[in-house]
Amino acid sequence: MKRIFLLAACTAMTACTGHIASTQISELDEARAMIQQAKDAGAEKCAPALQAKAVVKMYHAAHEITDEVGSHPDENAELLADALATAKKAYVKAKKGCAKPVLEVIRLEGVFFETNSAKLTVASMAVLDNAVKTLQKRADINVEVAAHTDSKGKAAYNLGLSNRRATSVMNYFLGHGIKAARLTSQGYGETQPRADNSTVEGRAKNRRVSLRVK
Numbered sequence: 001m002k003r004i005f006l007l008a009a010c011t012a013m014t015a016c017t018g019h020i021a022s023t024q025i026s027e028l029d030e031a032r033a034m035i036q037q038a039k040d041a042g043a044e045k046c047a048p049a050l051q052a053k054a055v056v057k058m059y060h061a062a063h064e065i066t067d068e069v070g071s072h073p074d075e076n077a078e079l080l081a082d083a084l085a086t087a088k089k090a091y092v093k094a095k096k097g098c099a100k101p102v103l104e105v106i107r108l109e110g111v112f113f114e115t116n117s118a119k120l121t122v123a124s125m126a127v128l129d130n131a132v133k134t135l136q137k138r139a140d141i142n143v144e145v146a147a148h149t150d151s152k153g154k155a156a157y158n159l160g161l162s163n164r165r166a167t168s169v170m171n172y173f174l175g176h177g178i179k180a181a182r183l184t185s186q187g188y189g190e191t192q193p194r195a196d197n198s199t200v201e202g203r204a205k206n207r208r209v210s211l212r213v214k
Helices: 002-015 017-024 026-040 048-067 073-097 124-137 155-175 200-206
Strands: 104-107 143-148 183-187 208-213
Touching: 026 048, 026 073, 026 155, 048 073, 124 155, 143 155, 155 183, 155 208
Parallel strands: 143 183
Antiparallel strands: 104 208, 143 208
């Protein structure tokens, strides 16, 4: 059954090749970003059916939006939401099925950035200096620098911001002598909240950076 669906999905995607450019419209930003995030997490290997569904649904939404502008706004919104939800399912399944197990999470409490920026605040330096000492003492471990945001703003923007922030922290470690072979960076945007995003306190907890030991 999975093979049959994938064949159908590929056929649908092939049929949509004439509309590839239309998937760059702004309404598809969140779905497109989540599909890419799922792909990066290994969804094409670990959740191929869900990933294919998400892509096909994105093309379907693109077709409806570009070819029938203003005709069915409510239906278009539902199509967009469906594509995004399916991509999120593919991402979650991929992370569970493909990702290497995380042996330990080292929380970097007190690492902050300037608003809507990947620039570290001065106050963060002391925390990162202590993290450098930890990495120097534990020279046998490799880590992923993981950055997270709250849910304010668009998911696509938050994902990009978290990736830039993770890279910023990784570059700080590189600049302080930690070998590149021991480090990777990954932004998770708003996909892994630790607290309630509807409160100020919850959003503050969700804006965080940690080291995932692998």
